[in-house]
Amino acid sequence: MNTITFFLILFAPVYAAFFEGAQRVLKAKMQRRIGPPLMQPIFDMYKLMDKRALIVNKTHTLLGLFYFVTLWCVVGLIYMGFNLLYIIFLHLLSSIILILAGFSVKSIFSHLGSNRKLLSIVAYEPVLLLVCIAIYLVYGSFEISEILNSPSHFLSLLFVYFALLLIIPSITKLSPFDAPKAHQEIVGGIEIEFGSIFYEFLYAAKFLEMIFAYSFVYILAGSNHLLGTILVLFTFLFVNLVDNSTARIKINHMVKIVLGLGVILVSINILGSVL
């Protein structure tokens, strides 16, 4: 691990906040609004630091903190070029810690949020695993460092890219697949009982989830880093356009669409590379 990687990992929650800021500005521009400044998530984090601390119970707060730390480790492993399978399972562990946090309080809205988060994991996790297998079949390795050094085979992973376009809104909680977020209707879902500085960890974890989701798009391009950057930018624009122009779908439809269509798309890709 060299110095640049170390600093990239250390400051991941800070510069990832600018992605969130850019997303909010982009959405505002699409709706012909002025929108918040680019630094807005950083201001939000400063403000949350300044609030009086409220704790529901110690387990709940600690699990929220562990969720953030585990997700930070996931981002660290991605930058260090680790095995894709380890990364996916560590990300799954972080989501399960968050779900346990949701179940550790008495609030029914928190339980509802946890159930919805579980269903969204059921929807996107098998597709993510199949995406890894498809990448392995094309690049011959699960190690990110090896994938990024081998020549680009993006065209033979085209259907995997389409599947990723389908599940990225579900991972980063954008519509039409933002049922686990559903903010006003079920008042925040899984995040409802977190307040002040302890909510800040969950707020920063959202940015890290974005890095996790878009890194999958980046590694599809192999050693062609220009193509990788273009793919990430296009995906960012496309996903936000879809988010602005669609309404939320029901949770059972979300599971059917994401799981059904995603598995079919990746399976076609896997069959194509095996045959």
Added chain:
Amino acid sequence: MSLKKYRKKSPWILHYNCGSCNGCDIEILAALAPKYDLERFGILNNGNPKQSDIFLVTGPLTYRSRERLVELYTQMPEPKVVVAVGSCTCTGGVFNDMYNVENGIDKYIPVDVYIPGCAASPELIIDGVVKGLEILEQKTKEIEKPKKLLGELDESKASIDRTKFAGNIDDRKN
């Protein structure tokens, strides 16, 4: 580094309707929508008391909604600002002295900004919220209590558990 100046850069709103005719609520939603675009000040309609800074209340406070009003107020972590939107919320408005109405929310919780109007226009709401931000900047993190907790209700009969109230630590000691 003083974090106080960042308070007014990202105020998150909690909006509660305690018996309003929905006139003011529609104007609040209009202020949040693209034409007036409150998000350019960093304002979000959060819908969760534990993460909010500004409490936007509409309606003349009916007899049934006062417990929820006090409960939401105590769940908000300090520093917090209460903004009463509309004539009903300030004084009771056209519902003044009716049998089911408490004539304004300031009997129950301390109000920082009063916004008049029936219904209050989006421009007035934005002015009121911006005025509230100035007050928010001067507030400390000391616990602010509601004036009355639950009115004349007999708490033991109503099976209300006081330990569930977040901001009510002093009462718990007694």
